[in-house]
Every structure is written in C-alpha cells, then in structure tokens.
Amino acid sequence: MCMIWDKDAECMARKPMEELQLERLRQVVQRVYENVPFYRQALDTAKVGLNHIRSLQDISLLPFTTKDDIRNNYPYGLFSSPMKKIVRLHASSGTTGKPTVVGYTKNDIELWAEMVTRLAVAGGATDDDVAQVAFGYGLFTGAFGLHYGLERLGAAIVPASTGNTERQIMLMQDFGTTVLVSTPSYALYLAETAYSMGIDAKSLNVRLGLFGAEGCSEELRQVIERMWGISAVENYGMSELIGPGVSGECECKAGLHINEDHFYPEIIDPVTGTPLPYGETGELVITTMTKEGFPLLRYRTRDITSLNPEPCKCGRTLVRMNKVQGRTDDMLKIRGVNIFPSQIESVLVGIQEIGPHYNIIVRKKGYLDDLEVMVELADDTLLEDFRKLEGLQDMIRHKLRVILAIDATVRLVQPKTIARSEGKAKRIIDLRDKVDLASGGVKPSDKK
Incomplete structure (x- = not known):
C-alpha cells in the first residue's frame, strides 16, 4: 500500500467528507460576500445568498468565475484579505494581457505546503530524498509549491531552477539527486543533454519524477520512464487555485487524487455550463473552500477531464480526476472535428523510429483548414532511404487518421530540429489568422 501523509483527510468516508465540504462551502460563500465587492455584486445579481446553500448540489446556484474576471479586477480586486495580511504574491503569465495575480496569507502558505x-x-517521495526543483523560481507558482511541500516532508531540496541544463546534470551527479521536479518536456531534454555529455540518465540516482505544469500523455510518461529508469507521476494545479x-x-497511477477537503470539483458542459455526473467528460470547475487571501467560487479551469469517486487501491477515498485531455482554449477545430494535442501525442510517442518532440501546424489551404504534424526522426540515417521514409510517413498518417478521423500531413525532420523547452513546451503553431494577401499563403505565428 502507498504511504499516506494524512490518513484522516485522505481516507475520509464519503458522508463526513461531504458534511465537511458543505460547511466549508458555506464559509467561503460568506467570506467572499462580506469581503469581495465583485462577488457581492455577482451573488446579488444571481439572487443567491447563504440561506440558499443547503446542500452540495446547491453549488450550481453560484456564479462561475473566469480568468477574465481575475484580469478585470487586476491586481487586488478579488482579494478577500487586506494587504496587511498578504505575505506572498504570485502571478501567471501575462502574454495575452495583464497577468492573473494571486495573494496568500500566512495560513494559505501553510495550507499550500501541506497540500x-x-x-x-502519494507519488512516492520520502524524507530520505534529495529533490532537484527544475521549475523556474519567481512569480510562477510551480517551483515554490513543490519546494515547500517537499521540504515539509523532510526531503533535501536542490533549488536548481530552470536552464543551464548541463549544470543540472552535474548537480544530479554531485548531489545524488533522487527526485526530479520539472515539466515532462524538460525531463526529456535533460535526458537528451545527459546523453550528449556521454552520461546515461539511467546511471544517475534519480528514481522518481514529479512532473507538472503541462500535459503528459500515458505514452509520453512511458518514454520518460524508460529514458530515466524512474517512476514518473503527474501533479495538477494552477496559480489561480x-x-x-x-x-x-x-x-498506482490510476488518476489524480483531488485534495477535495479544500478544493470542491465539478465537471460541466463547457458550452452550456450544465453540471455533468461522475464519469462524464467535460470542463473542470474548482471552488477553493479554505483559502483566505484569494478564494474563488466555481473557477472555470478550461481543462477537459472527468471525475471518478471510487476509492483507489492505495487506500485513499478522495475523488480522482483523470488525466487532462486538453484545454478548451487549446482544442483545435479542424474541418468540423475537435482535436486535442494529447491525441496526436499519444500516436507519435508510441512509434520507435521517431522522437518525442513534435509541432502541430494548422494552416488555411483555400477555404479549408489543413493540419500538419512535424516530428523528428530518432535516427537521421533514415533520411538516406527514401522508401523507408515514405513508408514511415504513410504509417504515421494512417495512425493519425484512425485516432483523429481526418487526414493530416506528416513532415519528418532531422533530430534536434524542433526547439526544446526548459519550461512549458509550445506544441501548436496556428497560422490561420494571419493571411499573406500577396501570396495567398500565411505567415508563421506561434500560438501562445
């Protein structure tokens, strides 16, 4: 059986868990109504008060919160604690406008480390581990979150941050790193860099990967585990939550256990907003029930997943969310078909002749969308055999057609052609919105 940090909370029976959730839901509704003008107006407009929240099902009466709501109240408009009580600020990327700013009280910081x-x-870390954090330290929450959580456990922390990849390998060798904390794509890049240095990643002491900040298909997980000789587990969160x-x-790797005594999960139809039952796939919505500085009601994460309430073999009774299939804002609609990058990744990383790095390029050809998948060869000697190369392209194209139900162009390129990432990998290049009128073609424009 897996080691469990807090059995009282993580193995709580369903009835007492729901009683606790209802109590905490009512508390957070009261808190934001009294302290956040945005929520007071939203609840008054919806004609919903604390007296309406009599059961957990009544959460559907509460208004949603979106990322735009956070940006429109930049920087501190959604804080429910005065700045005197705020001890930490973090923010997400502001590439499409103002960043989303979040604040933490001292109690929030303690809660965060505990979660x-x-x-x-749950993933397998212990107080004997040496954990190398290869997330960027700064306004991004990933590094500090894993740092303080693992430190609370008693592990020794190597706050390596991102970049200087050869030095990361040196630190692993010298410090005896046993746990790697990074994005899945950076774990791939680290293994490649080690190989270029004449070092087999499997020869290092790393035994566990705690990966997050971007999606990771089951197939990609298996590639990482083979390259490193480790167990790789995924964790989920976002700065807003x-x-x-x-x-x-x-x-057990059978879904992601939600700390649902603090975060109440729902699945909704992303178009209508209608709540969906357990097992149905839709958009994940989270209500933060215990945060003081920056609580959110029914936050629309835009992540597509489903929920499983069955107890896990590990002994935990917490509801599990399945791997995120994609985001509603990353979903590509090609010729009327909804496509997620994770579907393409699941095909590519299972093919021995190609590497795990790829780009998805979408263009306009005439009035129709055209999908191209650019992927690296694992061995550039294949470029010398046109017949094998053509056969490989046809095989990949067929596999993609089976999964996606549309045809895609497959372009095979030399190893190390596609840019590596030390943070979140940028897979999608959407060229449909910038038309070159002179040539009738398009100009490249990376989708952020």
Whole structure:
C-alpha cells in the first residue's frame, strides 16, 4: 500500500467528507460576500445568498468565475484579505494581457505546503530524498509549491531552477539527486543533454519524477520512464487555485487524487455550463473552500477531464480526476472535428523510429483548414532511404487518421530540429489568422 501523509483527510468516508465540504462551502460563500465587492455584486445579481446553500448540489446556484474576471479586477480586486495580511504574491503569465495575480496569507502558505506534501508522498517521495526543483523560481507558482511541500516532508531540496541544463546534470551527479521536479518536456531534454555529455540518465540516482505544469500523455510518461529508469507521476494545479497541490497521482497511477477537503470539483458542459455526473467528460470547475487571501467560487479551469469517486487501491477515498485531455482554449477545430494535442501525442510517442518532440501546424489551404504534424526522426540515417521514409510517413498518417478521423500531413525532420523547452513546451503553431494577401499563403505565428 502507498504511504499516506494524512490518513484522516485522505481516507475520509464519503458522508463526513461531504458534511465537511458543505460547511466549508458555506464559509467561503460568506467570506467572499462580506469581503469581495465583485462577488457581492455577482451573488446579488444571481439572487443567491447563504440561506440558499443547503446542500452540495446547491453549488450550481453560484456564479462561475473566469480568468477574465481575475484580469478585470487586476491586481487586488478579488482579494478577500487586506494587504496587511498578504505575505506572498504570485502571478501567471501575462502574454495575452495583464497577468492573473494571486495573494496568500500566512495560513494559505501553510495550507499550500501541506497540500503539496500530501501529493509528493502519494507519488512516492520520502524524507530520505534529495529533490532537484527544475521549475523556474519567481512569480510562477510551480517551483515554490513543490519546494515547500517537499521540504515539509523532510526531503533535501536542490533549488536548481530552470536552464543551464548541463549544470543540472552535474548537480544530479554531485548531489545524488533522487527526485526530479520539472515539466515532462524538460525531463526529456535533460535526458537528451545527459546523453550528449556521454552520461546515461539511467546511471544517475534519480528514481522518481514529479512532473507538472503541462500535459503528459500515458505514452509520453512511458518514454520518460524508460529514458530515466524512474517512476514518473503527474501533479495538477494552477496559480489561480493555489499552484500545484490541487491533485496528484499516487503510485498506482490510476488518476489524480483531488485534495477535495479544500478544493470542491465539478465537471460541466463547457458550452452550456450544465453540471455533468461522475464519469462524464467535460470542463473542470474548482471552488477553493479554505483559502483566505484569494478564494474563488466555481473557477472555470478550461481543462477537459472527468471525475471518478471510487476509492483507489492505495487506500485513499478522495475523488480522482483523470488525466487532462486538453484545454478548451487549446482544442483545435479542424474541418468540423475537435482535436486535442494529447491525441496526436499519444500516436507519435508510441512509434520507435521517431522522437518525442513534435509541432502541430494548422494552416488555411483555400477555404479549408489543413493540419500538419512535424516530428523528428530518432535516427537521421533514415533520411538516406527514401522508401523507408515514405513508408514511415504513410504509417504515421494512417495512425493519425484512425485516432483523429481526418487526414493530416506528416513532415519528418532531422533530430534536434524542433526547439526544446526548459519550461512549458509550445506544441501548436496556428497560422490561420494571419493571411499573406500577396501570396495567398500565411505567415508563421506561434500560438501562445
């Protein structure tokens, strides 16, 4: 059985869990009504008060919160604690406008560390580990979240941050790193860099990968585990909710356990907003029930997943979310078909002749959308055999057609042609919105 950090909370029976959730839901509704003008107006407009929240099902009466709501109240408009009580500020990327700013009270920071410790232990971390944090330290929540959670556990922390990849390998060798904290794509890049240095990643002491900040298909997980000789588990969170610490996999790898005594999960139809039952796939909505500085009601994460309430073999009774299939804002609609990058990744990383790095390029050809998948060869000697190369392209094209139900162009390129990432990998290049009128073609424009 997996080691469990807080058995009282993580193995709580369903009835007492729901009683606790209802109590905390009512508390957060009262808190935001009294302290956040935005929520007071939204609740008054919806004609919903504390007296209407008599059961957990009544959460559907509450208004949604979106990322635009956070940006429109930049920087501190949604804080429910005075700045005197705020001890930490974090923010997400502002590439499409103002960043989303979140604040933490001292109690929030303690809560955050506790949530991450639970998930680190579930994934297999112990107080004997040396954990190398290869997330960027700064306004991004990933590094600090895993740092304090693992430190609370008693692990020794190597705050390596991102970049200087050869030095990361040196630190792993010299410090005896046993746990790697990074994005899945950076774990791939680290293994490649080690190989270029004449070092087999499997020869290092790393035994566990705690990965997050971007999606990771089951097929890609298996590639990483083979390259490193480790167990790789995924954790989930976002800065708006708390950072990492919302959910994570245990060693059974059968879904991500949600810390649902603090985060109430729902699945909704992303178009209508209608709540969906357990097992149905839709958009994940989270209500933060215990945060003081920056609580959110029914936050629309835009992540597509489903929920499983069945107890796990590890002994935890917490509701599990399945791997995120994609985001509603990353979903590509090609010739009327909804496509997620994770579907394409699941095909590509299972093919031995190609590497795990790829780009998805969407163009306009006439009036129709055209999908191209650019992927690296694992061995450039294949470029010398046109017949084998053509056969490989046809095979990949067929596999993609089976999964996607549309045809895609496959372009095979030399190894190390596609740019590597030290943070979140940028897979999608959408060229449909910038038309070159002179040539009738398009100009490249990376989708952020």
